[in-house]
Amino acid sequence: xxxxxxxxxxxxxxxLVREVAIAGGAPPVCLDDLVQAVDEAAxxxxxxxxxxxxxxxxxxxxxxxxxxxxxLRDRAPAFDPTEVPEPDLSIxxxxxxxxxxxxxxxxxxxxxxxxxxxxxxxxxxxxxRTLDPRPKEER
Amino acid sequence: MALQTTVERVEARVPVTxxxxxxxxxASTYEHLIDDVRGLYQDGxxxxxxxxxxxxxxxSSGLIALHSIVQVMHGEQPPDLEGGWSAFHALGNAAEGGxxxxxxxxxxxxxxxxxxxxxxxxxxxxxxxxxxSAIAAA
Numbered sequence: 001x002x003x004x005x006x007x008x009x010x011x012x013x014x015x016l017v018r019e020v021a022i023a024g025g026a027p028p029v030c031l032d033d034l035v036q037a038v039d040e041a042a043x044x045x046x047x048x049x050x051x052x053x054x055x056x057x058x059x060x061x062x063x064x065x066x067x068x069x070x071x072l073r074d075r076a077p078a079f080d081p082t083e084v085p086e087p088d089l090s091i092x093x094x095x096x097x098x099x100x101x102x103x104x105x106x107x108x109x110x111x112x113x114x115x116x117x118x119x120x121x122x123x124x125x126x127x128x129r130t131l132d133p134r135p136k137e138e139r
Numbered sequence: 140m141a142l143q144t145t146v147e148r149v150e151a152r153v154p155v156t157x158x159x160x161x162x163x164x165x166a167s168t169y170e171h172l173i174d175d176v177r178g179l180y181q182d183g184x185x186x187x188x189x190x191x192x193x194x195x196x197x198x199s200s201g202l203i204a205l206h207s208i209v210q211v212m213h214g215e216q217p218p219d220l221e222g223g224w225s226a227f228h229a230l231g232n233a234a235e236g237g238x239x240x241x242x243x244x245x246x247x248x249x250x251x252x253x254x255x256x257x258x259x260x261x262x263x264x265x266x267x268x269x270x271x272s273a274i275a276a277a
Contacts, residue, residue: 010166010167014165014196036254040198043200101202105254108257
């Protein structure tokens with residue numbers, strides 16, 4: 001599926017992920033995790049990648065070896081989110097910069113996040129989540 | 140699904156403004172929520188219960204909204220959102236950790252609770268199982 005990079009299309013992207021996850025047999029926490037991870041990644045593409053300018057987001061999802069694999073491809077300037085450091089959660093919430101939590105949530109809601117540059121310019125982010133019914137913290 | 144907010148004023152031990160959120164709180168809706176609460180504060184609201192029982196999804200931008208709502212209810216100006224998320228700066232004048240009491244949460248579904256816990260923002264809020272218990276505690 002290709003979706004225009006726009007905040008008002010995020011709901012469509014979440015709906016697609018729900019559809020794929022349910023069809024793939026994802027239990028509730030797994031479903032929530034996938035929706036969160038893809039929504040956060042797509043938001044980053046819209047806000048940071050394209051800087052709210054127009055551009056496409058290509059999304060593919062498949063079930064492979066007991067896990068759901070979702071790939072997001074864009075044509076935004078190259079950016080590797082896997083190199084962004086974890087936020088410091090020991091800082092009291094009101095003293096923290098509240099941004100930067102999206103990647104943290106992606107890391108906690110997926111089993112892997114891999115990045116590679118896209119041929120011809122752009123980025124490919126691949127997110128995987130096992131069908132395990134438990135959140136990552138309890139495994 | 141878009142976000143719908145419904146406001147109700149309740150005379151409890153103190154006047155409480157209940158803001159019920161229905162739908163999904165994401166990057167396309169979070170600024171509206173902050174604006175709504177800013178309006179309520181300007182109209183005199185000083186104690187807010189956010190009823191999250193109808194909230195089916197909260198993105199990290201929803202956390203920014205919750206964070207900003209606390210600042211609004213403290214009479215502070217939240218950071219300018221127009222400059223994007225990079226406009227946020229360290230907040231030096233905020234309370235030292237702990238839960239604040241101006242904004243209470245009620246009825247959060249498991250997925251929303253997980254987002255709050257995963258980011259540590261649960262430390263900022265007293266959370267209640269439903270609207271009635273949050274109002275009673277306000």
